[in-house]
Amino acid sequence: MAVRALYTGSFDPITNGHLDIITRASRMYDELVVGVIVNPAKNPMFTKEERVEMITEVTSFLPNVKVDCFQGLLADYVNRNHFQAVVRGLRSAGDFDYEIQMAHMNARLFDPGIESVFLMADPAYTFLSSSMVKEVVSLHGNAEGLVPESVLERMKERV
Numbered sequence: 001m002a003v004r005a006l007y008t009g010s011f012d013p014i015t016n017g018h019l020d021i022i023t024r025a026s027r028m029y030d031e032l033v034v035g036v037i038v039n040p041a042k043n044p045m046f047t048k049e050e051r052v053e054m055i056t057e058v059t060s061f062l063p064n065v066k067v068d069c070f071q072g073l074l075a076d077y078v079n080r081n082h083f084q085a086v087v088r089g090l091r092s093a094g095d096f097d098y099e100i101q102m103a104h105m106n107a108r109l110f111d112p113g114i115e116s117v118f119l120m121a122d123p124a125y126t127f128l129s130s131s132m133v134k135e136v137v138s139l140h141g142n143a144e145g146l147v148p149e150s151v152l153e154r155m156k157e158r159v
């Protein structure tokens with residue numbers, strides 16, 4: 001049976017840190033779905049369609065990666081789609097504190113056998129977040145190497 005995993009987040013926009021986790025996770029599973037979450041509380045720079053489009057574009061070299069988007073409870077989406085694992089990246093001890101709480105809560109909500117799996121972020125990207133890149137680009141700073149080239153172009157157009 002094919003082992004399928006989900007890597008989820010807002011991806012507003014996808015960064016090279018996310019892409020590193022996606023690339024590594026794609027080698028661990030038969031299929032990796034990148035799930036763009038629609039959080040009504042956030043005011044994103046890109047629509048969910050634009051975020052899906054950008055991720056599809058920059059992961060096109062990974063044949064077992066698919067992109068989807070969803071709203072609502074993560075565990076509902078995971079159970080409904082029969083994923084065996086949910087991958088998360090850890091950049092720092094701060095991420096760990098947040099993730100451990102979320103993993104324990106999700107463990108109660110996931111169907112039996114579904115695991116949260118953590119990959120350490122590449123040290124080159126441990127300082128990175130989508131918001132920080134948005135701030136740098138909006139203030140006309142140099143964000144080269146932090147997001148894929150095509151994403152950077154779209155960000156510059158947007159600001």
Ligand code: COA
Pocket residue numbers: 008009010011012015016017018021037072073074075089090091101102103105106121125128129130131132
């Ligand atoms: N490289 C670069 N940046 C990274 C990164 C990496 N490897 N890993 C995380 N980040 C950044 C993201 O860009 C994001 O930056 P931003 O806050 O500036 O946008 C930040 O770290 C947080 O990312 P993430 O942890 O993915 O948060 P999120 O808000 O994008 O998504 C969910 C969090 C989707 C997992 C969580 O909110 C969720 O499950 N929501 C659904 C509702 C639910 O089920 N709630 C109950 C949970 S128990």
